Amino acid sequence: MTTAVPSRPLLARLPWRKIVLYTLALFFVLYLVLPFYWIVNLSFMHEVDAASVPPHFLPYHPTLENFLGFVNPTADQALVGSRAVQDTPYALMNSLIVAFSTAVFNLVLGTFAAYSFSRIKFKGSQVLLIVYLMTRMVPGIAIIIPFYLVMRTLHLLDTYGALILSYTTFALPITIWILKDYFRSVPRELEDAARVDRCGWFRMMWSVFLPISAPGLVAAAIFSFMTAWNEFMFALFMTSTISSQTIPVIAANFATDLNTQITLMAASGVVAVAPPLILVLFFQRLILQGMAAGSVKG
Numbered sequence: 001m002t003t004a005v006p007s008r009p010l011l012a013r014l015p016w017r018k019i020v021l022y023t024l025a026l027f028f029v030l031y032l033v034l035p036f037y038w039i040v041n042l043s044f045m046h047e048v049d050a051a052s053v054p055p056h057f058l059p060y061h062p063t064l065e066n067f068l069g070f071v072n073p074t075a076d077q078a079l080v081g082s083r084a085v086q087d088t089p090y091a092l093m094n095s096l097i098v099a100f101s102t103a104v105f106n107l108v109l110g111t112f113a114a115y116s117f118s119r120i121k122f123k124g125s126q127v128l129l130i131v132y133l134m135t136r137m138v139p140g141i142a143i144i145i146p147f148y149l150v151m152r153t154l155h156l157l158d159t160y161g162a163l164i165l166s167y168t169t170f171a172l173p174i175t176i177w178i179l180k181d182y183f184r185s186v187p188r189e190l191e192d193a194a195r196v197d198r199c200g201w202f203r204m205m206w207s208v209f210l211p212i213s214a215p216g217l218v219a220a221a222i223f224s225f226m227t228a229w230n231e232f233m234f235a236l237f238m239t240s241t242i243s244s245q246t247i248p249v250i251a252a253n254f255a256t257d258l259n260t261q262i263t264l265m266a267a268s269g270v271v272a273v274a275p276p277l278i279l280v281l282f283f284q285r286l287i288l289q290g291m292a293a294g295s296v297k298g
Contacts, residue, residue: 042266066267084253091250102228114179132173167228182216219290
């Protein structure tokens with residue numbers, strides 16, 4: 001005679017751990033994606049549909065009028081934000097120049113510094129790295145006045161140079177940390193083999209070392225680009241005309257006029273987010289490899 005084994009209750013058999021994890025992951029994705037979706041949704045709406053109650057989760061009559069307004073604004077669009085609409089294309093170009101230049105400067109300076117930390121042993125190297133990292137902990141508001149005075153003395157106010165120098169200072173410590181850890185993962189034997197083949201240091205770096213380190217370099221470059229692209233406070237203090245003002249400064253002007261158009265503001269947000277988003281999507285595999293190596297190897 002066999003004894004029947006009592007089956008466990010249904011609730012006890014459910015994989016609660018997976019359910020909780022998937023629920024939290026779904027909530028986190030929605031938390032990140034929904035605001036951006038709502039901006040994109042509004043950017044394709046007419047102003048009447050955007051202000052309707054209850055809100056439309058899809059545009060009834062999609063239009064590109066809001067995006068075309070940055071090139072050829074209508075009379076109403078031209079009133080928004082006191083010339084913010086007309087200035088948006090110029091600000092976008094300024095942001096591209098400043099962010100790209102910052103990324104290049106960071107890569108050049110960060111590569112030399114990170115290679116030294118990863119290959120040369122000297123006293124105080126770890127302390128120096130920590131000091132570099134601690135400079136990132138200082139709030140921007142605490143150093144903006146000294147930066148302003150230095151740039152004024154150098155006659156760099158309202159120029160690309162003031163922004164590029166400031167942003168390079170912010171991004172360089174993290175760039176060094178990312179590249180330092182990635183460079184340590186490159187086998188020394190490759191450099192020794194290049195030297196056996198009579199490669200000089202610069203040729204070895206250009207032909208052997210840097211191509212292997214491409215994921216780390218791309219991750220550092222994207223980080224620097226994003227730092228410069230998103231920064232607002234220093235751009236507001238250091239610039240005063242459209243010759244150097246970046247997209248965060250111009251985007252803020254949309255909220256200062258009584259004739260604010262929600263759809264036009266949403267379109268400006270989409271335009272501002274598009275370049276870094278495309279960049280990240282295009283290089284996502286290299287970014288993940290570079291950031292993973294930089295975070296795991298210490």
